[in-house]
Amino acid sequence: MSLPPKFHGQKLVAGDVAPSPHTLELYLDYVCPFSAKLFRTFYHDVKPIIAEKYHTRLQVIFKQQIQPWHPSSTLVHEAAAAVLKLAPEKFWEFSDVLFKKQTDFFDLSVVNETRNETYKRLAALAASVGVDSEKVxxxxxxxxxxxxxxxxxxxxxxxxxxMIKANRVIxxxxxxxxxxDGIEERSISSSFSAAQWDEWLRNNVA
Known part of the structure; x- marks a missing residue:
C-alpha cells in the first residue's frame, strides 16, 4: 500500500533500502494490549529476521489505528504523530516506549488529569528516545x-x-x-512467536 512521504518514518528500516515486492502493514493501537504483544515480538525478535533474510523483498509499515472507545488512544497517537513529524527516524523506537508504558495511559490512568497534562507526560516519554520534549x-x-x-x-x-481517513477507506x-500486499492477513495472530513469524515469512515472502 502507498504511504504519504511525510509519514515515511512509519516504514520499518530493517536492512538495505531497496524496492520491495511485498508489503506488510501492521495496524496497531498504543493502548491495546494485543497490539503491544504483537509489536513487542515483531520489533525485538522478527525485525532481525527480516533484516537478515528478507530486507530486499519485504517492506513493513506501522499504521496507527486509533480506538476511540478509549479516549486516551487519540492522545497517545497524537504524540507518536508529533515524533513522526519532528524525528521520523525515532518513530519505531518511540512506539516501543509507548507500548512498554501503555498502562500509564489506560482509561483509569488519565481520567483525573487534563488533556494537556497527559500531553506533558507523553512529551517526557519522547525525550527518553532523544526527541525534544518541548517541541513535542x-x-x-x-x-x-x-x-x-x-x-x-x-x-x-x-x-x-x-491517518484515520486512510484506515477507514479499507x-x-x-x-x-x-x-x-493489500489484503487482510487473518492467519497472523498477536500471539505469534518469533518461530511462527519466521515460518510465515518463509512461506509467504521467501
Missing amino acids: FQLLAIVPQGGESLNSGNGVTNDIKL GVHVSPTVFF
Missing part, C-alpha cells in the same frame, strides 16, 4: 487561539485526520489488524 509538547498542546477558534485542534490534528476496525 508545542505540537500537542491545546492553547487559546483568540477569537472564536475554540475547536482548532493542535499541531498534528491534520495528520491524524489523514475498513480496518479492530487492533491489531495485519494486511499483506
Whole structure:
C-alpha cells in the first residue's frame, strides 16, 4: 500500500533500502494490549529476521489505528504523530516506549488529569528516545487561539485526520489488524512467536 512521504518514518528500516515486492502493514493501537504483544515480538525478535533474510523483498509499515472507545488512544497517537513529524527516524523506537508504558495511559490512568497534562507526560516519554520534549509538547498542546477558534485542534490534528481517513477507506476496525500486499492477513495472530513469524515469512515472502 502507498504511504504519504511525510509519514515515511512509519516504514520499518530493517536492512538495505531497496524496492520491495511485498508489503506488510501492521495496524496497531498504543493502548491495546494485543497490539503491544504483537509489536513487542515483531520489533525485538522478527525485525532481525527480516533484516537478515528478507530486507530486499519485504517492506513493513506501522499504521496507527486509533480506538476511540478509549479516549486516551487519540492522545497517545497524537504524540507518536508529533515524533513522526519532528524525528521520523525515532518513530519505531518511540512506539516501543509507548507500548512498554501503555498502562500509564489506560482509561483509569488519565481520567483525573487534563488533556494537556497527559500531553506533558507523553512529551517526557519522547525525550527518553532523544526527541525534544518541548517541541513535542508545542505540537500537542491545546492553547487559546483568540477569537472564536475554540475547536482548532493542535499541531498534528491534520495528520491524524489523514491517518484515520486512510484506515477507514479499507475498513480496518479492530487492533491489531495485519494486511499483506493489500489484503487482510487473518492467519497472523498477536500471539505469534518469533518461530511462527519466521515460518510465515518463509512461506509467504521467501
